[in-house]
Amino acid sequence: MTLIKLPRVVFVELDGVLGIQMQDVVPAHGVDLVWQDTGYTGAGVTMAIIDTGIDGNHTALDDLDDDNTTNDPKIVAFYDAINNPSATNGTEIFPYDDNGHGTHCAGITAGTGAPDYQHIGVAPKANLVGVKVLDGGGSGSFAAVMAGMEWTVEKRHDFNIRAASMSLGALTGAIEWTSSEEESVNRMANEMVRAGVTLFIAAGNSGGTATIGTPGSAEDVITVGSLDKDTAIAVYSSQGPTEEGRVKPNLAFVGSSVNAPDANTGDGYVALSGTSMATPGAAGVAVLMYQANPDLSPFDVRNIMQETSTYRQCHYMLANEPCAEDLIPKNRQNNVYGHGHVNAQPAVEEAANYYYDLSLSLNVSLSSEAGVDNRVHIGQGGSVIFNLAGDVQRVQWRTWDMRDNWMDLAEYAVGDEQFSVTHDLLVDRLRFLPNNTVEGDQVILVRAVSGDQASTNLAVGIHIMGEDKIEASTSESSLTTFIIILLSGLVLVLLAVLTFVGVMLRNGEFSESDTLENQNPEGHMETQEPTDSEQDG
Template sequence: GIIEWQSSEEDSVNRMANEMVYNDITLFIAAGNSAGRGTIGTPGSAEDAITVGALDKDSSIASYSSQGPTEENRVKPNVAYVGSDVMSVAHNTGDGYTAFSGTSMATPGAAGVAALMLQANPGLSPFEVRNFMQETAEYRACTYMGDPAGVDGCDDNDAQNLVTKNRQNNVYGHGEVRAPEAVLAAAEKYYAFDDSMQIVIDSDPTHDNTHTHLTPKESIMFSTSGDIESIQWRSNHIVDDWTNLQSYRSGDTGGQITALDLIQQFQHLPGIDLEGNHTISIRGLQSNQSGGHSSSPLVTIDVMLMDTASAYQQDSEDAPGFTFIAVSVASAIALFVNQRKPREEDLDED
């Protein structure tokens, strides 16, 4: 049901939502199902949250979808996504499905597009996710298709609908989310996308739901095609960034990222446990005619680092100390034998 917030509580919840975004959490909030103008409340009214309205199957606004402005006169929602008659699991059935409607069905769809954007470019901030999604959305005027629910939400600012530009209204926000355009915009933030370059992971997943188990002596093996000049990799941890793979040379047709590479990178990242699951993204780069670089599609692999405590321990038979002691003992024995031989000869002469 509807949660009745006191004004002070609304401010507190909105501040917490904004704080989550400041801490690199991309936050999607359902606009609500209260219908009509000025019905988006906390936490959908939070300034930095991505508030999602619901569309019917024909991409017009759903009659139940809450609309802006917020109490602070902020234009909301940010975007809209299909939320009517969405197939989902039926509770208490075990294996059944049923159709649900609501902004709570629209919001996971938009969040799923964001997940694809972050897979294409793990370095995106929550604000960049929001901006790319808004900029690539297909704008819907509040009068779109003559839908009564949209027309009722029109205000004086919607006279701007006569001018074609990317904008926002209190019914559709910036418009209907477009997944391919949003993901491509994310992928091309720094480099042009070039699928003529390819990276293929050769390491086979072992056990534990397709995670590849890596001990300190093992590696992620991959092959390349398309004249890749350099390889970069990173984990999908928020605090990580892209790292050049120094062992890869232009013209190579394959390479490896060792478990030690991962351990050496992760041990300097705050709040990261070495032992356990990590998602690794890999991309290839190539110079292009514009003076910049093009990037291959990213490939990802889920790994489980194991026995990391032994990363810098040497086996006894490989340890230099052991070799030095063995050589020293052998030399001492040889010297002792050589010293005894003349003495034995002297005794024989006597």
């Protein structure tokens, strides 16, 4: 099936003809200012693309740094609810996309822009998880969609999935659900949010009033409408209210004629339009917010993005008349733009300033050398070393696990220009977190604090050495005990042998030299005359 026939896609354009480059979408929402002012690019954060899959061979999505000599895959897990639903650990199936839609969405969120870097995603250093719930024709069953959503929740801690983009709301007939199934999907969408995954869902491409359906109508999700390149609402973008009477969408993002990776071409790009394209763009802003503040809940993310958006007075496109909401003087959510046009810079800055004011005069940088996988490898007795700049009073660190929190590094002393996070400290913390895997790849965050100000968060990938290293304290104790027992046994055996030899020597049975000395030249044994004492005895 060609992309133009997909029910989610409004139209397709050749790359470079009429399509908007991502480098034009990025400034439309202030994403470039976030990169410039904070350095946040999504590093350490993982987002799930719940769609048709992701092409793991596309140059913009195959690794984090576009360096083929390194081993740092961008797509850290893949679940195929369509063709391999029993392979659930996320690593058995190589990421693929037999449709193209999911790959395009993934590139909008986190594509590196390779090879020409004109179409860099909103969070280019973020990791991705592909969740395939739609087949090659763009259709998906109720069971497959539910399985993908449930899998995402179950694996959120394993892969640090903080946000998810799902464009099922843009379908116009490819999925046919009963009313009870629609209720189940909406309920599961809300459960994902309450479990800690910020869920972005496309509003749909029906274009008229009251056309937002399942799952975009779910209460707790962030429903996204689409803007044209001039940031006016796109004529195809579905509008609220929902069947339940909720005002939707929540936000709007550019989604018309967006150039992003074209699946199964190696390095090609294609321009697509639809709320499907707007949704992963908005989700990418949330990824930047999570790098700035991993303590945010999905409701924090939604509230901040809504509060910092640019309010847009709505008018119903087809009727070309004002919305009733605009008759109320106070700005409020409306059924066309939602709360408005996403503004990345104030959203990320508010996220960063949630507990501390962001200070660019404080800085943390990595001193330790990374390996070929762009991770610092650390074994028993090792540490990750960082450099500091600025008037730093405290150093804080945490793992990327959403259940973790920031901790002061007790070993840091004011005036130190470097600090380290040791292997033992890391292992102790990771073991403290429930059901966590210590060995292997992890991400830690560090920051410098001075008064009520803090530096940007530095995310560093690490690789904790094998189980023999992690369990060193236990294994070393066991080895020591074994050696002591072995040596004790050898000592006892040696003592027994020496005792036996001593007895034999005393009895003359093992002294060949003594025997020879007591022989005469003819070989006869000499006899000794008894002494007087012996005779008397």
